[in-house]
Amino acid sequence: MKKFISILCFVLLAVIYSCGGGSTSGDKESSDEASEKVQSGKSSKEKGEAIADCDDYLDQYEKWIILYIEALKEYKENPHDNKTLMKFSEAMSEAPRWAEEWINLHACAYNEKYQKRFEEIANKANKAMEELNFE
Numbered sequence: 261m262k263k264f265i266s267i268l269c270f271v272l273l274a275v276i277y278s279c280g281g282g283s284t285s286g287d288k289e290s291s292d293e294a295s296e297k298v299q300s301g302k303s304s305k306e307k308g309e310a311i312a313d314c315d316d317y318l319d320q321y322e323k324w325i326i327l328y329i330e331a332l333k334e335y336k337e338n339p340h341d342n343k344t345l346m347k348f349s350e351a352m353s354e355a356p357r358w359a360e361e362w363i364n365l366h367a368c369a370y371n372e373k374y375q376k377r378f379e380e381i382a383n384k385a386n387k388a389m390e391e392l393n394f395e
Contacts, residue, residue: 314368321358322381327351329388336392 331351334344368374 314365314371314374317361317365317368318374318377318381321362321378322384324351324354324358325381325385328355329385332389332392332394336394 328351331344331348334341335348338344362369362378369378
C-alpha cells in the first residue's frame with residue numbers, strides 16, 4: 261500500500277510538473293492572450309471559489325499541498341484510523357482537479373515566474389514525501 265501511494269503521488273506530481281514545460285516565441289504570444297483571460301476573471305471554480313489568476317491558483321495549490329502533507333503524516337502515524345484514511349482519501353481525490361486546473365491555466369504554466377513557484381511547491385511536497393519515506 262505504501263509503495264502504491266508513493267508511486268501515485270510521484271506520478272501526479274510528474275504530470276503536473278511536466279505540464280509547465282518551457283515556451284517558445286509562438287507560445288509566448290498565445291500565453292499572453294491566455295494570461296489576459298485569466299487576469300480578467302475567466303476561470304474555473306474550486307470548491308465554490310473562483311481562481312482569479314495565476315497567483316491565486318498557486319496560493320490555493322500551496323494550501324492544498326500543506327493539507328496533503330499533513331494527511332500523509334497522519335497516515336504514516338496511524339494508517340488504520342478511519343478518520344485519517346478519510347482525510348487522506350479526500351486529499352488524494354482533489355489531486356486530479358489541481359492537475360487539470362494547472363493545464364487549463366496554461367498561461368501560468370508557460371510563464372517562467374509561475375512555473376518557478378510551482379516547482380518550489382512541488383519540491384516541498386517531494387521533500388516531505390522523502391522525509392516520510394514515501395519514495
